[in-house]
Amino acid sequence: MQLTCNLEIQMAESILDSLRAGGKKLTKPRKAILAILEQSSLPITVAEIADQLKKARAAVDLVTVYRNVAMLQELKLVNPVGLHEGQMRYEFRHGREHHHHIQCRGCGQIVDLMLCPLKKLTELIEEQTKFVIEGHALEFFGWCPQCQ
Amino acid sequence: MQLTCNLEIQMAESILDSLRAGGKKLTKPRKAILAILEQSSLPITVAEIADQLKKARAAVDLVTVYRNVAMLQELKLVNPVGLHEGQMRYEFRHGREHHHHIQCRGCGQIVDLMLCPLKKLTELIEEQTKFVIEGHALEFFGWCPQCQ
DNA sequence: TGATAAATGCAACTCACTTGCAACTTGGAA
DNA sequence: TTCCAAGTTGCAAGTGAGTTGCATTTATCA
CATH class of the missing domain: 1.10.10.10 (Winged helix-like DNA-binding domain superfamily/Winged helix DNA-binding domain)
Structure with a gap:
């Protein structure tokens, strides 16, 4: 044992x-x-x-x-x-690296998404809102191949 | 009354x-x-x-x-x-319209962001992961002008 | 090795949210 | 208009994530 x-x-x-x-x-x-x-x-x-x-x-x-x-x-x-x-x-x-996630609504499985499209957009939002942006949350939800 | x-x-x-x-x-x-x-x-x-x-x-x-x-x-x-x-x-x-939000970490104020950069990216992720994507969550966090 | 500041475990708590159930509405059929 | 079944409500009690208070233990450093 x-x-x-x-x-x-x-x-x-x-x-x-x-x-x-x-x-x-x-x-x-x-x-x-x-x-x-x-x-x-x-x-x-x-x-x-x-x-x-x-x-x-x-x-x-x-x-x-x-x-x-x-x-x-x-x-x-x-x-x-x-x-x-x-x-x-x-x-x-x-x-x-900074990344995001996708989770299956069926089985709950989580997969890493090694990408982030938000750098340019963050600057644009800071300009428009006068906020100083510290972070963001981005998650995708859907159905994995097994659960479709 | x-x-x-x-x-x-x-x-x-x-x-x-x-x-x-x-x-x-x-x-x-x-x-x-x-x-x-x-x-x-x-x-x-x-x-x-x-x-x-x-x-x-x-x-x-x-x-x-x-x-x-x-x-x-x-x-x-x-x-x-x-x-x-x-x-x-x-x-x-x-x-x-579909939109997202930014919230101040100081006062909790929420502001609508009338934009979404995720249409193209969603297609790309579906291709790469074989998930069928149903939705996403995107929120920004930062400090509003008053709380900076 | 001994002092002390930080960390742990337990019990009890808070707070968002859910469930079971009896009593009450709503809206369609007679 | 009246009646009834399905849907809805309010209350009480429950669940489950996360927090707090406090006495005891542990790591670190002089």
């Missing part, structure tokens, strides 16, 4: 630096949460992070996951992804 | 037709909810609809507002607008 926790992965130095710069400690629960986020190729929910930690025998309280995700968001290490599902998803930022 | 309810407005025939076609009844609470939605120039929340009805001396239970908004969404008479505030907003569709 496998009793060791295999979440000890190599964390990029830049991430550790960001944490140190923010006066954050590298606790065991925090390392495990960071590992799950880094391993996940698509945005995941807080509950999913907690579930995976439980399965990996590194159970962490849901509250701790919420607090860590909020902290990582403040440090801009994770992006929130809102797909109008009733809960938020989060994805690691490190080493990934 | 004003005792009459001034929510009796002229409802577009097309809306009434959609309701009839769906086997829906035109109850007093429903008419009042439709009136609030039609009068609102920006997306509003369920709680805001209920508040406005209370002020107009036409109080309707929150549950009834939720149920009506869900029904209007199914009939495609209102659009959901998710600004990641912890609650959804809704806007009447009738007589308004």
Whole structure:
């Protein structure tokens, strides 16, 4: 029976630096949460992070996951992804280009879309509205090949 | 003291037709909810609809507002607008062009953006992913002139 | 090694939204 | 005009995501 926790992965130095710069400690629960986020190729929910930690025998309280995700968001290490599902998803930022997502209305499957057509438009909107734009959310919804 | 309810407005025939076609009844609470939605120039929340009805001396239970908004969404008479505030907003569709929104991170102010750059991109994504795209959500976040 | 600031886990809470059900409207048929 | 079935409403109670308070624990650094 496998009793060791295999979440000890190599964390990029830049991430550790960001944490140190923010006066954050590298606790065991925090390392495990960071590992799950880094391993996940698509945005995941807080509950999913907690579930995976439980399965990996590194159970962490849901509250701790919420607090860590909020902290990582403040440090801009994770992006929130809102797909109008009733809960938020989060994805690691490190080493990934700015992108968007499409989700199937049938099975819920999420696919990365490695594109963003909004740079020019952002400037135009700033000119017209006098807002200073900080970010945007763009998601597509539809039906995947299997669910059509 | 004003005792009459001034929510009796002229409802577009097309809306009434959609309701009839769906086997829906035109109850007093429903008419009042439709009136609030039609009068609102920006997306509003369920709680805001209920508040406005209370002020107009036409109080309707929150549950009834939720149920009506869900029904209007199914009939495609209102659009959901998710600004990641912890609650959804809704806007009447009738007589308004497809558009998007920008919200100030300071004061929460919402402004309509009468544009959409996503038609061509949607076709491209359908080609590449083999999804059939049904809709998209695009919101901008930033700081309005007063909050900068 | 010891001090201290940060982090954790638990319990209890808030708030958006949903569900079950009995009582009440609406709108069409008799 | 009256009656009735389908649809609708309001209330109470429930669900589920996310938050808060607080006592205990842990990482970090002098």
